[in-house]
Amino acid sequence: MALLIKGARVLLPGGDIHRPPACDVLLHGDRIAAIGPALEAPPDAEIIDGASKLLIPGLVSAHYHSYDTLLKGRFEDMPFDVWALHSQPAYWGKRSREELRARTLLGAMEALRNGITTIQDMNSLVPQDEETLDIILGAYAELGIRVVFSIAVRDLPDLDIAPFLPEISPEIAAIVGGKPGDPAADLAFVAAQLKRLSPLPPRLHWALSPSGPQRSSTALLEGIAALSADHGLPVFTHVYETRAQLAKARRIYPGGSMIAHIAEVGLLTPRTTLAHAVYISPEEIAQVARAGAGVVHNPLANLKLKNGVAPVSRFKVEGVRLALGCDNNSCSDCQNLFQAMKLMCLLAAGNDPNPAGVLAEDALAAATTGGAQAVGLRAEIGAIAVGRKADLVLIDLDDLAWQPFASATRQLVFSETGRGVQTVIVDGRVVLRDGRLTTVDEAEFRAELAEVMEKVERDYAQLIARQAPAIPALLEANRRVAEAQSRGSGA
Numbered sequence: 001m002a003l004l005i006k007g008a009r010v011l012l013p014g015g016d017i018h019r020p021p022a023c024d025v026l027l028h029g030d031r032i033a034a035i036g037p038a039l040e041a042p043p044d045a046e047i048i049d050g051a052s053k054l055l056i057p058g059l060v061s062a063h064y065h066s067y068d069t070l071l072k073g074r075f076e077d078m079p080f081d082v083w084a085l086h087s088q089p090a091y092w093g094k095r096s097r098e099e100l101r102a103r104t105l106l107g108a109m110e111a112l113r114n115g116i117t118t119i120q121d122m123n124s125l126v127p128q129d130e131e132t133l134d135i136i137l138g139a140y141a142e143l144g145i146r147v148v149f150s151i152a153v154r155d156l157p158d159l160d161i162a163p164f165l166p167e168i169s170p171e172i173a174a175i176v177g178g179k180p181g182d183p184a185a186d187l188a189f190v191a192a193q194l195k196r197l198s199p200l201p202p203r204l205h206w207a208l209s210p211s212g213p214q215r216s217s218t219a220l221l222e223g224i225a226a227l228s229a230d231h232g233l234p235v236f237t238h239v240y241e242t243r244a245q246l247a248k249a250r251r252i253y254p255g256g257s258m259i260a261h262i263a264e265v266g267l268l269t270p271r272t273t274l275a276h277a278v279y280i281s282p283e284e285i286a287q288v289a290r291a292g293a294g295v296v297h298n299p300l301a302n303l304k305l306k307n308g309v310a311p312v313s314r315f316k317v318e319g320v321r322l323a324l325g326c327d328n329n330s331c332s333d334c335q336n337l338f339q340a341m342k343l344m345c346l347l348a349a350g351n352d353p354n355p356a357g358v359l360a361e362d363a364l365a366a367a368t369t370g371g372a373q374a375v376g377l378r379a380e381i382g383a384i385a386v387g388r389k390a391d392l393v394l395i396d397l398d399d400l401a402w403q404p405f406a407s408a409t410r411q412l413v414f415s416e417t418g419r420g421v422q423t424v425i426v427d428g429r430v431v432l433r434d435g436r437l438t439t440v441d442e443a444e445f446r447a448e449l450a451e452v453m454e455k456v457e458r459d460y461a462q463l464i465a466r467q468a469p470a471i472p473a474l475l476e477a478n479r480r481v482a483e484a485q486s487r488g489s490g491a
């Protein structure tokens, strides 16, 4: 099957990033076959008129969790650990097949609608079994988005903030505590899935994820490092997302460095990407750069959960490769990289009145080539070039965000909201046409979602009541950690 996109302005690698000229792009099957002026359409080709459109590579959201998409719009003004107590799947228990499917589709549908063609879903399976995994992967395959999926594992159950809790009652300890896991069982499950689902169906890819170094034993981290080396798989893990994680790292690691610990267990490699890295030190940033590891920046979640601002201009100066993510729907409330790109540039001015060197082109690179590299698909996606996978987005330049037209890259980052995303192609297949998804009946989906939400609402009310007694202790710990850090004593 061939598809010819005629006469769109096309953002090409090395081309004019502000006023790219119009040309034609021919797709054959799942790949880009030719790029040039006035290409001949093969007889069976579908033709998409690209006049007044901008063609960009599909965006890559390199940090996301699909398990709480149904909790969009629920939470506000909550520090990280309080939010975690409400959003983490362990507190919700087993969900129905219908709910697993609906939540997986919902986040991915919104991503596609906003021009995201690849998501990295770091997913905690509850229960951790093949049935749960297969329902989630099945929903992704049905929708047609590209997914780099990792089974999130942890064997240390404590909340990150646990060491800083005030004296707590057994009742509250029961709420915030958990049972330690078995690293050997976790590693065996992950290894078994890599073997059972090999190769994965088209558009699905594997990655590996210890949830966070401080949530994982050395045995678990070393086991993940070995799987990554054996299978050549990318690794994503949460690092220095919160002040409490920083304080805990100073306490539990020799020398106090989470980055040194990751290096010691064999996980600081070019295949590894660290989510957040808000509280990473200048020395640690240099170490990450030397190792060829990367960072996935999540400005929406970092702000919503009161974690602060990652040192993005420093990452750029040190040459750390950067990707962008939208993170959970329960803390960013959207799957929209236009918001993340804009914040990436604007936050650089948060406390520095001087030029920071974080430009629209850096944000767009993080959302395309940077993301592609992070998810291990550097040669396949992230750019419009002959031979690459046909993951493409057509943006409507007649939209008011683009009037008058001055710069493709700056208006993508500073003006576009997602409203102009008109057509989205993944693996050569049109999955969004003129703003409508082609692989899902959206009205039918809304009806299914409404049914699923009846139980979610009941469970949500119970969960809120069950967790409430622990909140004062968590807020007190949060206050202590922040106060100690502002005094410079590190907690």
Ligand SMILES: [Zn+2]
Pocket: 063, 064, 065, 238, 275, 327, 328
């Ligand atoms: Zn995350």
